[in-house]
Amino acid sequence: MPRPASRAARGADSPRPAEAAVPVVWRDRAGSTQDEVRALLAGGLRAPLAVATTEQSAGRGRLGRSWSSPLGQGLALSVAHPTALEPAARTWLPLVAGLAVVEVLECLRREALARRPGAPDADEAGRDDAGPGDAGCEDAGPLGLKWPNDVHDARGRKLAGILAEATADGAVILGVGLNLAGPVRTDDGEVMPGACALSEVLGMGPEEARGMGSALAAELARGIVGQLRRLEAAHGDAVASGQAEHYGETCITVSRRVRVTGAGSRPAVQGTAVGIDDRGRLIVRDDAGATHRLDIGDVEHVRAADDDAARGLASGQDD
Numbered sequence: 001m002p003r004p005a006s007r008a009a010r011g012a013d014s015p016r017p018a019e020a021a022v023p024v025v026w027r028d029r030a031g032s033t034q035d036e037v038r039a040l041l042a043g044g045l046r047a048p049l050a051v052a053t054t055e056q057s058a059g060r061g062r063l064g065r066s067w068s069s070p071l072g073q074g075l076a077l078s079v080a081h082p083t084a085l086e087p088a089a090r091t092w093l094p095l096v097a098g099l100a101v102v103e104v105l106e107c108l109r110r111e112a113l114a115r116r117p118g119a120p121d122a123d124e125a126g127r128d129d130a131g132p133g134d135a136g137c138e139d140a141g142p143l144g145l146k147w148p149n150d151v152h153d154a155r156g157r158k159l160a161g162i163l164a165e166a167t168a169d170g171a172v173i174l175g176v177g178l179n180l181a182g183p184v185r186t187d188d189g190e191v192m193p194g195a196c197a198l199s200e201v202l203g204m205g206p207e208e209a210r211g212m213g214s215a216l217a218a219e220l221a222r223g224i225v226g227q228l229r230r231l232e233a234a235h236g237d238a239v240a241s242g243q244a245e246h247y248g249e250t251c252i253t254v255s256r257r258v259r260v261t262g263a264g265s266r267p268a269v270q271g272t273a274v275g276i277d278d279r280g281r282l283i284v285r286d287d288a289g290a291t292h293r294l295d296i297g298d299v300e301h302v303r304a305a306d307d308d309a310a311r312g313l314a315s316g317q318d319d
Contacts, residue, residue: 019226022048022079024218029055033078034165034175040080047080047171048225052217054180054210072210073184073197077176077217080167081228089236090172091280091295094164096231096243097174098149100223101160102250104216105151105198106143112202143201144252147273147282147299151178152252156301157196174224180213181206239278248276257302258284260294269294270302 030036035058036051056076079097083090141154151160163175182197199209227243234241248254253273260269260282271286281293 019222021218022050022221022225024050024052024077024214024221026214026217027051027053029053029057030076031058032056033076034163034173037078037080037173038167041167041169041171047082048221050077050079050217050221052077052214052221054213056177072206073179073181075176075178075180075213075217077178077220079174079176079221079224080171081174081225082171083228084170084232085236087166090166092231092236092238092243093172093228094149094162094174095145095247095280096227096238097164097176097224098145098151098162099243099247099250100227101149101151101162101176101178101220102143102145104219104223105159105201108198109143109201112204116203145247145250146301147251147253147276148280153196153201155196156252157194159196159198159201172228174228176220176224178216178220181209237278238280244276244278244280247280251276253282253299253301258282259300259302260284260292260297261300262296262298266292266294266297269297273299 025036025040027033027036030051030053033051033053033056037049040049040051041047053076054072054074056074081093083093085093143154143159144152146152146158149162150158151162153159158179160176160178163177165173165175167173179195179197180199182200184192184195184197186192197206197209198212199206202209230241231238231243238244238247254275256273258269258271258273269284269286269292271284271292273282274285274291275283277283277293279293279295281295282297282299284292284294286292
C-alpha cells in the first residue's frame with residue numbers, strides 16, 4: 001500500500017514532528033484489540049504500540065456500544081500512546097486521532113482516483129463538488145468527520161469510528177473500527193443503512209480491500225501517533241498546533257442541523273451546530289436561541305424533512 005507522500009496530499013500545511021513507525025502486533029482474531037493492548041502494556045511492553053486484527057468479536061464503541069468485525073469485513077486497530085497531558089488537557093486527543101484516520105484514507109482515495117483513466121488531478125479530486133462523474137470510484141467527494149470522530153464518506157455514510165480510553169499508568173488507547181469490505185451488513189445479514197466500506201470508497205473489490213489490512217493498520221498507527229505527538233508538543237492546545245483549524249475544515253457537523261442525545265444527564269439538544277470551541281466541544285445553538293457546549297453525546301445530522309416532521313409533531317400538527 002503506498003504511503004502518503006506529502007503534507008499537501010494529507011491536507012496539512014504546517015510543520016509537524018516526523019511520523020516514526022509504530023510497532024503493530026497482528027492478531028488473526030481477537031475479542032477486543034483494546035483489551036489486547038492493555039494486556040501487552042500490563043506485561044511490560046511500552047507505548048507507543050498497536051494491536052490489529054480483521055476478526056474481532058467483542059469490540060467496544062463510543063457510549064457503551066458494541067463493535068464487532070466479522071472475519072474479513074473490517075479492520076480493528078488499537079493504538080497505545082504515552083501522554084504527558086493532564087486529563088483536563090486531553091480533550092483534543094480523540095479528535096486529532098480522527099484527523100489522522102481521515103488523512104490516511106483520503107490519501108488512498110485520491111490515489112485511487114488518480115489511477116483511473118480520465119481521472120482529475122489531485123487538486124481536482126479533492127473538490128467538494130466533485131461527483132461520481134469525475135472518476136470511477138463510487139463516491140468522488142472528500143471524506144470528513146462527524147463530531148467528534150466518526151469518519152464519513154461524502155454521502156454521509158459511516159466508514160469508521162474511534163474510541164478513546166485511558167489506562168491507570170498514564171497512557172491513552174485509541175481504538176479504530178474501519179469497514180474494509182462492503183457491503184456492510186448487520187448480524188442478521190441485512191445491508192446496514194448509513195454505512196459504507198473502504199472497498200466502495202476506493203472503487204475496488206472486497207478481496208483487494210481485505211488484502212490491505214496489515215499495511216493499512218501500520219499506516220493508520222503511524223498517522224495517529226504523529227497527530228498525538230503534534231498535539232503533545234503544543235501541550236494539548238490544538239489551536240496553537242493548527243489542528244483545531246484543520247479539524248474545523250474537516251468536520252461535516254458544523255453548520256448542520258443536529259440532534260444530540262446521550263450527553264450525561266442533559267436532555268436531548270436540537271438545533272444548529274455553529275462551531276467547535278478551543279476544547280474541542282461542539283457548540284450547538286438550539287431552537288430557542290440558547291447556546292450549548294457539548295463534550296460528549298451522540299450526534300445525529302437531521303435532514304430537513306425529518307426536522308419539519310419533528311416540528312409538526314411538537315406543535316400538534318397532523319397531516
